[in-house]
Amino acid sequence: MVRRGGQWWALAVLVLPVLLISVDTTVLGFALPYLSEDLSPTGAEQLWIVDVYSFVLAGLLVFMGTLGDRIGRRRLLLIGGAAFGAASVLAAFATSPLMLILARALLGVGGATLMPSTLSLIRSIFTEDRKRRTAVAIWSAAFSGGMAVGPVVGGWLLEHFWWGSVFLINVPVMVLLLTAGPLVLPEFRDPNPGRFDPWSALLSLATMLPVVYGVKIAATSGISLTAVAAIVVGLALGALFVRRQRRLEQPMLDLALFSDRTFAGSVITNLLGVFALVGLLFLLPQYLQLVLGLSPLVAALWMLPATLAGVVGALAAAWLAQRVRVPVLITIGLLFGAAGFLVLTTIGTEAGVAAVVVAFVLVGGGIALSETLTNDLVISAAPVNRAGAASAISETGYELGGALGTALLGSLAAAVYQSGLPATAPAAARDTLGGAVATAHALPAVDGAELLATARESFVTALHTSAWVGAAILLYTAAQAYFLLGRRRSSDRDGATPVCPEEAAMCS
Template sequence: MTAVKEPTSRAGRREWIALVVLSLPTMLLMLDINVLMLALPQLSEDLGASSTQQLWITDIYGFAIAGFLVTMGTLGDRIGRRRLLLGGAAVFAVVSVVAAFSDSAAMLVVSRAVLGVAGATVMPSTLALISNMFEDPKERGTAIAMWASAMMAGVALGPAVGGLVLAAFWWGSVFLIAVPVMLLVVVTGPVLLTESRDPDAGRLDLLSAGLSLATVLPVIYGLKELARTGWDPLAAGAVVLGVIFGALFVQRQRRLADPMLDLGLFADRTLRAGLTVSLVNAVIMGGTGLMVALYLQTIAGHSPLAAGLWLLIPACMLVVGVQLSNLLAQRMPPSRVLLGGLLIAAVGQLLITQVDTEDTALLIAATTLIYFGASPVGPITTGAIMGAAPPEKAGAASSLSATGGEFGVALGIAGLGSLGTVVYSAGVEVPDAAGPADADAAQESIAGALHTAGQLAPGSADALLDSARAAFTSGVQSVAAVCAVFSLALAVLIGTRLRDISAMDHGHGEEPAENDAQPAT
């Protein structure tokens, strides 16, 4: 049965309660990515995980989410976004218990992979359901801002929550945090959420799904490995392989009468603009986040938990900025809000170029400015992307938005992280007292320099540490300078070419939306 709502209908109490329920698993996904980092030493010791297994335990979750986002977004358009979300939430809850009680590293790696696949159902489903529930443009903007705030809160709270949980319980408890949240979605979803899908969608093309996975996974893996290890032919080959599969994916979508991903979505200028701004901003934030976190731990000497607590300050300001930007975007052209925010972010980046080896306070103040300035990008570009897409393609549009963010962060970490490494390697001076292997390690990374210093006499060790810290700080400054240029370039692009970008008033916010919407039973 098809239900047609008036485009000017206002959301009621049920929709706002549903928004809270949809925001919680989104926050959990972000929290789950960060919280494991603190548990890794303890679980690695208990499970006897090798260094390679530790990397897979950490990375496989994000790889699986990124790889399956497009497939899950389009699958939700076909089978129903509520059905997909409820199924994914149920699987996530069950497998979280399995992960918590894993008795081997291999078991935990597999569990994390399945959690990633289940997690890939959450982001596109929740965003598509929100976009269809809130038809009034202003209400949709507020809802998307709240959803984005929940996501940022997950990022901000991850280290703090992880530290508190691990202080009282064993490492498996970090996985059990997800169980009550996902069970809440499973229990309340059928009552609060109205099903929506593309009524004209055909069957999911499995070959397209495979090509999508073969595109995203190698590229994300290759970029992360290049950031972690520097130049590596295998990692570079993975990126090239992913690009080749991406070309095959696009070619197949053009040939299919009912493609898995409708490339016609890219014909909309607003959607293209939203994706572009979001992607470049993700590059900036990925590079900035990496260098700031490394500075706090290697230069300032903070533990991962202490560094996470320091980063609560800019992260909380990011959440505040998301809400403020939504209010401003309802009172002035969204392009002005974006422009002002990016200029503030550029000021923060320029301040980081003045940081020295003992400037934690200035670094945090500058990072807070950057996060606050970047805060309008998420809700405004997401609103533009979702508003530009027809309601029946909401799942595909949301998956494009999320996948673009994943690519941007990975590219920022790899590209800007590599820039920081190059500057560091060019600036560090290793004492002659270091052996060849130790000298190479010190030349390669700040972590290697810290290790090498422990093998040297006090005078040589102090000289190496001073040089390494100064060189790494120069790398941080160089990355910040490039990010400032990127932010200013985005500001110029928005001010000259995208002045008419609108955050909330495109697409199905203006036209009657006919969904295959089935009332909850």
């Protein structure tokens, strides 16, 4: 039983993991130049450091979401929070690229429990449509707020401590979650979960990991036999997974959810929107610090208006949804994001701070608006007892989109950057812009200045290319969302599926 006032105390605790994950995402981007100088990762290792978290998380989300429905969503949230905190300490004191990659993978394991648990608990706690939509808006605003706070705190830490300190800010947040969670969060689980099927769990992981590994190899090293073989194996295992789910009376993943146009369209919209956004987050901190020469803290402050726009966009979504059709709002948000990417195509190597601020305000605010609404559509389309699995599917699309955005847009930018440097440039300079900065400092003044100018010009060209691709993706996503989500059943018009009497007992 959740008391009315207790709903909002529970929500206050549920936003803590969201803040943690968003802070962790943004501070890593600002720490990359320091990682490049200290650990000397190759270009491929740098991408692995960034996206192995998302790949592991994406592979485990469906399993973790279903596990939460089975053992209890609060219990899984607290277990995952403890694991996330421990992995953060390991990442903070990593002494090699491999060790940091391993720590980030363990963060992915812990993180796989956090997002679906929080969103499914919101679905269970808030049973009234308007309150649920407001709760999802606050949940989304917390994510954007973490993106605002993270760079500022991370920038200050990077100016006063070593790069590993950015991971330690996760620890106090996790301590607060583990302390307050048992006191204010109710427990929810599926009262009739059915028999646990370990083969489904193994197949879900075995499907995701080869596919994302193959995409990763193809993105960083080009199409190869290894990449194609990994993708084929993953897709084959995915076919076995789908076949098994269709035969089970109580499957781990309810494929019937995808027959709902609202659910499927919202998941795809989330994936593509995050694909574009995270690719941008990977490149902009490097542009501000390594091209324009700003300190981490100053760069973070210039990005602050953009992330605050995300908070406004998320909170405005619930209010606007009472006055404008949801598919129209989602489309408008994505069009704002596309406009932001087009603004980025105007920046240069000497001055571009104003354009970055305007562009990121449009992208952050627009995507926050659209994805707050699509998240609400996803969790409201599923019955309460399957909210964990539905949230996990949504977050799988979200995290996979983020990982692919980093891998594909990051790799596209890397390829364009490398093509702009002469073949005689040192290998470290050709790998990354951070490597070029470090190499230039070790060269004679004239040679170093020439290398830096070439590398920065090449990086800006790479950023322009990625911005054009991001704009095209968001324009397509806007059109898709308008037509795919525009035809909704009359029962879904308010963004929610009525709760059946059997589920009401779980939500009271």
